[in-house]
Amino acid sequence: MxxxxxxxxxxxxxxxxxxxxxxxxAKLFADGRIPGFVHLYAGEEAVAVGVCSHLNDSxxxxxxxxxxxxxxxxxxxxxxxxxxxxxxxxxxxxxxxxSMHIADVSRGMLGANGIVGGGPPLAAGAGLTxxxxxxxxxxxxxxxxxxxxxxxxxxxxNLAAIWKLPVVFVCENNQFAESTPxxxxxxxxxxxxRAASYNxxxxxxxxxxxxxxxxxxGEAIARARRADGPALIEAKTWRYFGxxxxxxxxxxxxxxxxxxxxxxxxxxxxxxxxxxxxxTEEDVDSIHQNAEREVDEAIAIxxxxxxxxxxxxxxxxxVAYR
Amino acid sequence: MAVxxxxxxxxxxxxxALAQEMERDPKVVLMGEDVAGGxxxxxxxxxxxWGGVLGVTKGLVQRFGRERVLDTPISESAFxxxxxxxxxxxxxxxxxxxxxxxFGVCMDQIFNQGAKLRYMFGGKAAVxxxxxxxxxxxxRAAGQHSGCHYSVFTxxxxxxxxxxxxxxDAKGLLAAAIRDDDPVMFFEHKLLYDVQGDxxxxxxxxxxxxxxxxRAGDRVTVVxxxxxxxxxxxxxxTVAADGVDVEVVDPRTISPLDEDAILSSVRKTRRxxxxxxxxxxxxxxxxxxxxxxxxxxxxxxxxxxxxxxPHTPVPFSPPLEDFYVPTTEKIGNAIRATx
Numbered sequence: 321m322x323x324x325x326x327x328x329x330x331x332x333x334x335x336x337x338x339x340x341x342x343x344x345x346a347k348l349f350a351d352g353r354i355p356g357f358v359h360l361y362a363g364e365e366a367v368a369v370g371v372c373s374h375l376n377d378s379x380x381x382x383x384x385x386x387x388x389x390x391x392x393x394x395x396x397x398x399x400x401x402x403x404x405x406x407x408x409x410x411x412x413x414x415x416x417x418x419s420m421h422i423a424d425v426s427r428g429m430l431g432a433n434g435i436v437g438g439g440p441p442l443a444a445g446a447g448l449t450x451x452x453x454x455x456x457x458x459x460x461x462x463x464x465x466x467x468x469x470x471x472x473x474x475x476x477x478n479l480a481a482i483w484k485l486p487v488v489f490v491c492e493n494n495q496f497a498e499s500t501p502x503x504x505x506x507x508x509x510x511x512x513x514r515a516a517s518y519n520x521x522x523x524x525x526x527x528x529x530x531x532x533x534x535x536x537x538g539e540a541i542a543r544a545r546r547a548d549g550p551a552l553i554e555a556k557t558w559r560y561f562g563x564x565x566x567x568x569x570x571x572x573x574x575x576x577x578x579x580x581x582x583x584x585x586x587x588x589x590x591x592x593x594x595x596x597x598x599x600t601e602e603d604v605d606s607i608h609q610n611a612e613r614e615v616d617e618a619i620a621i622x623x624x625x626x627x628x629x630x631x632x633x634x635x636x637x638x639v640a641y642r
Numbered sequence: 643m644a645v646x647x648x649x650x651x652x653x654x655x656x657x658x659a660l661a662q663e664m665e666r667d668p669k670v671v672l673m674g675e676d677v678a679g680g681x682x683x684x685x686x687x688x689x690x691x692w693g694g695v696l697g698v699t700k701g702l703v704q705r706f707g708r709e710r711v712l713d714t715p716i717s718e719s720a721f722x723x724x725x726x727x728x729x730x731x732x733x734x735x736x737x738x739x740x741x742x743x744x745f746g747v748c749m750d751q752i753f754n755q756g757a758k759l760r761y762m763f764g765g766k767a768a769v770x771x772x773x774x775x776x777x778x779x780x781x782r783a784a785g786q787h788s789g790c791h792y793s794v795f796t797x798x799x800x801x802x803x804x805x806x807x808x809x810x811d812a813k814g815l816l817a818a819a820i821r822d823d824d825p826v827m828f829f830e831h832k833l834l835y836d837v838q839g840d841x842x843x844x845x846x847x848x849x850x851x852x853x854x855x856x857r858a859g860d861r862v863t864v865v866x867x868x869x870x871x872x873x874x875x876x877x878x879x880t881v882a883a884d885g886v887d888v889e890v891v892d893p894r895t896i897s898p899l900d901e902d903a904i905l906s907s908v909r910k911t912r913r914x915x916x917x918x919x920x921x922x923x924x925x926x927x928x929x930x931x932x933x934x935x936x937x938x939x940x941x942x943x944x945x946x947x948x949x950x951x952p953h954t955p956v957p958f959s960p961p962l963e964d965f966y967v968p969t970t971e972k973i974g975n976a977i978r979a980t981x
Contacts, residue, residue: 413763416762431763435755441721441723442724453733475715476720478717637760639768
């Protein structure tokens with residue numbers, strides 16, 4: 321696939337932004353400035369960005385507990401995201417959702433999800449809306465290798481297939497369901513092969529190669545937009561951080577992570593795009609500087625946003641209750 | 643031009659509400675196991691196709707098409723969850739969970755997704771969906787097809803719960819539920835489907851959260867839910883022969899609950915009986931008794947009485963199931979116990 325310089329810049333900017341955001345969140349969390357739990361996406365940037373580069377605001381995504389990268393790739397404002405992580409009233413969810421439920425329905429981001437396998441049926445529903453209303457929108461369902469074993473995931477793929485819904489299922493196989501390796505929890509050797517049981521195309525891609533993800537997602541999303549039905553993409557990837565921050569990561573070795581860092585998706589893409597004359601070293605430097613500045617600004621927005629008044633806990637349960 | 647009130651069955655009233663709301667709003671879609679009765683398959687456009695296992699949605703696929711009346715696989719998690727996702731993105735789905743007892747296989751999508759989504763998203767989303775589901779004993783269908791279980795859902799913030807007792811209420815409440823912007827659980831007692839009653843034609847809406855006094859009286863308040871309203875009315879007639887004038891209050895919506903209607907009736911009669919076919923622990927019966935004893939203790943002349951199912955699953959054998967369900971006789975005894 322021929323990438324334009326504009327697309328290459330956009331892809332690298334988004335990946336750099338996710339990386340900068342997540343690395344900073346790790347520090348903020350370690351400093352005790354973020355309550356609760358955070359699950360960081362660093363290392364998996366090529367998947368969210370490779371896929372979401374084909375989407376616009378009227379398309380939908382469902383996400384996972386590891387949702388910051390999906391939010392950023394879908395265009396959720398960074399300041400609102402950071403304010404949400406800080407539990408502030410100016411957050412994406414007014415401080416009621418936090419990292420695990422961060423959402424922005426106005427931009428088609430239907431929520432991170434605290435339930436593993438919670439998202440696939442929701443994505444099928446978003447696809448149904450697009451189909452019934454004829455909007456031409458596509459829904460992308462991100463899920464992990466852990467969620468690949470949930471009944472909801474299988475049920476939703478079957479439902480989307482029989483109803484021919486415009487839904488693309490993207491399995492981010494980071495090779496661990498919390499601490500349990502995919503080799504243990506998954507009877508199949510390829511999650512993408514499961515597409516055959518739903519009579520839909522399955523794509524297996526290197527999740528560290530953003531161009532590979534971008535190409536497979538482009539094909540799957542184009543099919544869905546043409547009303548040719550769903551597809552399944554398995555992107556093999558690796559998270560640099562633990563399952564959650566504070567995780568001592570006793571289930572894999574530092575050497576394994578170091579080996580993945582050798583093929584880091586950002587540096588790999590910078591090199592590939594550089595060789596094609598699409599990105600210069602100056603571009604890369606300035607993108608990283610801008611990303612750091614955007615994260616600084618997001619933190620400033622979060623800090624300036626007031627904590628919610630305690631009785632705000634009583635609102636937003638219903639549109640109306642009486 | 644006024645059209646005369648007609649007599650319809652509870653089943654026909656629900657079908658009419660669905661048809662009218664689908665006519666009124668193209669965003670209303672139906673989905674569920676057998677709701678189109680296999681007529682979703684091209685070349686199988688049979689007029690007599692099933693419309694749900696008890697025929698409530700019969701004829702709707704022929705009228706509104708396969709895009710809007712969707713048979714589903716037996717995948718409650720997928721299609722209830724799809725209804726949540728569709729509602730959050732612009733449709734008004736009405737999903738049918740065939741029997742409420744099946745909630746176990748899709749509760750995450752109801753409870754963790756549908757009910758909590760708006761709150762977790764800080765009020766920046768709405769989930770305007772209805773889950774219609776069959777409840778109740780009396781079909782000799784035993785433990786996994788006979789429960790009421792609505793109390794389970796009233797416990798969950800984010801859900802509204804509706805239990806109609808008459809054909810007119812079924813039509814008006816279902817229309818209101820479909821137009822409502824929050825997720826609504828709509829509980830249909832299977833023994834009521836053939837019950838007949840006067841139903842207003844045309845656009846008829848019964849506001850959610852409003853109780854209805856089904857029989858006015860001044861001696862004892864009987865709050866009864868769903869099918870129990872009919873038994874309470876029969877019991878009221880039996881004690882009327884002894885000069886006891888019973889008021890039967892039908893909450894119709896149990897979340898939100900019309901607390902004022904219940905309290906004002908009890909303040910008048912000073913006596914309360916609650917009739918609830920659901921299991922008794924943490925139930926609507928205990929909830930209504932708690933409401934009255936905490937808010938109107940000084941107005942009571944006698945301890946409130948509860949007539950409920952026992953704390954067991956629904957049994958199969960006829961004498962066992964008949965023992966399980968509250969009866970007119972038990973309700974009459976409870977009324978007398980308050981005198």
